Amino acid sequence: MSLKTTALHALHTELGGRLVDFAGWELPVQFTGGIAEHQHTRTAASLFDVSHMGQVLVTATSGDLADAAAALETLIPASVAGLAEGRQRYGLLTTPDGGIVDDLMFANHGDRFLIVLNAARTDVDLALLNTLDGVTIDLLTDRALLALQGPLAADALERLIPGVAELKFMDSVTLDFDGVPVWVSRSGYTGEDGFEVSIPNAEAEAFARALLAMDEVAPAGLGARDSLRLEAGMPLYGHELTVDITPAEAGLGWAIQKVRRPGGSRAGGYPGADTISAQLADGAPRERIGLRIEGRAPVREGAPVFADAESTTPIGVITSGGFSPTLGGPIAMALVDTGSAGATVYPEVRGRRVAATVTPMPFVRHNYHR
Structure with a gap:
């Protein structure tokens, strides 16, 4: 089966991007190299093509957005309303x-x-969303999604889309690029200040070229995106998030606002509410922790984690691991039995245990514009 491509596919090829299969899409994993792209994002501004993500519009058939919010809250534990x-x-x-x-x-x-x-969950998510009554669900196939991330992102993007510099973290508005309405949010997946821009496919390449013509902007691929999100302590679906991991275990209790918890005015009413509420109140059997790995060799996903160098029963498993360019050494996230990890734990790699220091996340401080 042929891979899907984004509106920037020809540009990626022109720029020398190394293209790989990611969730059924042909996307660049790197251009100049993962570490260089990572470091450029931390110091300047990098442009990521994230058009493989599913963009969906939800409207109420009644025309009242409150009805759409109420419907979404039957699936989403957050306060949509x-x-x-x-x-x-x-x-x-x-x-x-x-x-x-x-x-x-x-x-x-x-x-x-x-x-x-x-991207990898869009079809599954759409099947759930389409069970809702009283709303229309539209998957957009005519729009690209580009992420400009880094401390110089605001200055660069302001030259093309006036008004973006005034946005605060997690604002999401409609602005203008060369007469074309675009949807801009001040957010991202790197821990840096930045923006995600939803733009019609027809204008996406011209927009990307205009950004890349700026001295401070360079293209970046999936490799840097993953190392950046790991340093930022952000979970990734299929790693820290699965159908077998609860929000409390993943350390995402903050994503369920007080109004949706027991005693709140719109408590519960979503799938798994009883289990999730109980774990948020009383604790979960497992917890997500951050690790700084001794030595230079990264510890990868799936490696068992032990409480000490001699025990035979693992306390958990590495969910994501890699080299941190910012910190100059390997880091990882693990899912372990709650309370089982002391100050040091021991992941096992090819039959050898390495020491790892339990470390608060994020590993690298977030730089959001609040």
């Missing part, structure tokens, strides 16, 4: 057992909600 116009929020889709179907971003655009879904 409490989201102000022009704002965006992180949310989850959950299973009847309390696991995580997907994580997502949703924005209030006044007369509709814009939801951005993970």
Whole structure:
């Protein structure tokens, strides 16, 4: 089966991007190299093509956005109804057992909600969304999604889309690029200040070229995107998030606002609410932790984690691991039995245990514009 491509596919090829299969899409994993692109994002501004993500519009058949919010809250534990116009929020889709179907971003655009879904989960998520009554679900196939990330992103993007520099973290609004309405959110997946821009496919290449013509902007691929999000302590679906991991275990209790918890005015009413509420109140059997790995060799996903150098029963497993260009050494996230990890744990790699220091996340401080 042929891979899907984005509106920037020809540009990626022209720029020398090394293209790979990612969730059924042909996307660049790197251009000049993952570490160089990572470091450029931390110091300047990098342009990522994230058009593989599912962009979905949700409208109420009644025309009243409150009805759409009420419908979405039967699937999403977050406060959808409490989201102000022009704002965006992180949310989850959950299973009847309390696991995580997907994580997502949703924005209030006044007369509709814009939801951005993970590419690998879009079909699963759409099947759930299409069970809702009283709403229309539209998957957009005519728009690209580009992420400009880094400390110089605002200055660069302001030259093309006036008004973006005034946005605060998690604002999501409609602005103008050369006479074309574009949807801009001040958000991202790197821990840096930055923006995600939804733009019609027909204008995407011209927009990307205009950004890349700026001295401070360079293209970046999936490799840097993953190392950046790992340093930022952000979970990735299929790693820290699965149908077998609950929000409390993933450390995402903050994504379920007080109004949706027991005692709140809109408590429960979503799949797995009893399990999730109980774990948020009383604790979960497992917890997500951060690790700084001794030595230079990264510890990869799936490696068992032990409480000490001699024990035979693992306390958990590495969910993501890699080299941190910012810190100059390997880091990882692990899912372990709650309370089982001391100050040091021991992942096992090819039969050898390495020491790892339990470390608060994010590993690298977030630089959001609040």
